[in-house]
Amino acid sequence: MEYQNEMMASATKLTVSQFTQAAARTCATIYLDNQAHDPNIVDNLHMTTGMVTEVGELVDVFKKNLAYGKPIDWVNVEEEVADVMWYLVNFCRINHINLEKALYNNIQKLKVRFPDKFTGEAAINRDTTKERVELEK
Numbered sequence: 001m002e003y004q005n006e007m008m009a010s011a012t013k014l015t016v017s018q019f020t021q022a023a024a025r026t027c028a029t030i031y032l033d034n035q036a037h038d039p040n041i042v043d044n045l046h047m048t049t050g051m052v053t054e055v056g057e058l059v060d061v062f063k064k065n066l067a068y069g070k071p072i073d074w075v076n077v078e079e080e081v082a083d084v085m086w087y088l089v090n091f092c093r094i095n096h097i098n099l100e101k102a103l104y105n106n107i108q109k110l111k112v113r114f115p116d117k118f119t120g121e122a123a124i125n126r127d128t129t130k131e132r133v134e135l136e137k
Helices: 002-009 016-024 041-069 074-094 099-113 120-124 129-136
Strands: none
Touching: 002 041, 016 074, 016 099, 041 074, 074 099
16 A cells, blocks of 8 residues: 555656556466466567557557648557556566666667767667677676
C-alpha cells in the first residue's frame, strides 16, 4: 500500500527503477507444457514481439498522418511509447540487464563515436573497437 501511495504522489515522475517495479506487477510469465528449454526463451519472445508490435502501432500513427492527413493523436503516441517501455523494462528485468547502466553506456559509446556532435562521416567511419571498450566498462 505504501508503494502505491508513493507511486500516486509522483505519478508524473517515475524513475526507470520505479517503472520497472510497477511494470513487473502486470507481466505474466508464460509456461509451455512441453517446455524443455530455458523458460526465458518464451518470455524473451513475448517481450521482443511485444516491443515490435507497439513500435508498429507508433509508426502507424505517423504513416496515417503522412498518407491520409490524419491528425497525430499525441495522447496515443505517449501511450504507445510507454507500451514499448513496458516491454523493454520487463525484457531487461527478465534477463538481468541493468537498463540505467545500459543507457549510460550507450551515451558513453556515442561520445566515442561523435566526440563533438553527430556527423555523417563519423557515423560511417566508426571505431567499433573503441565503442566496444566503452560498452564493456
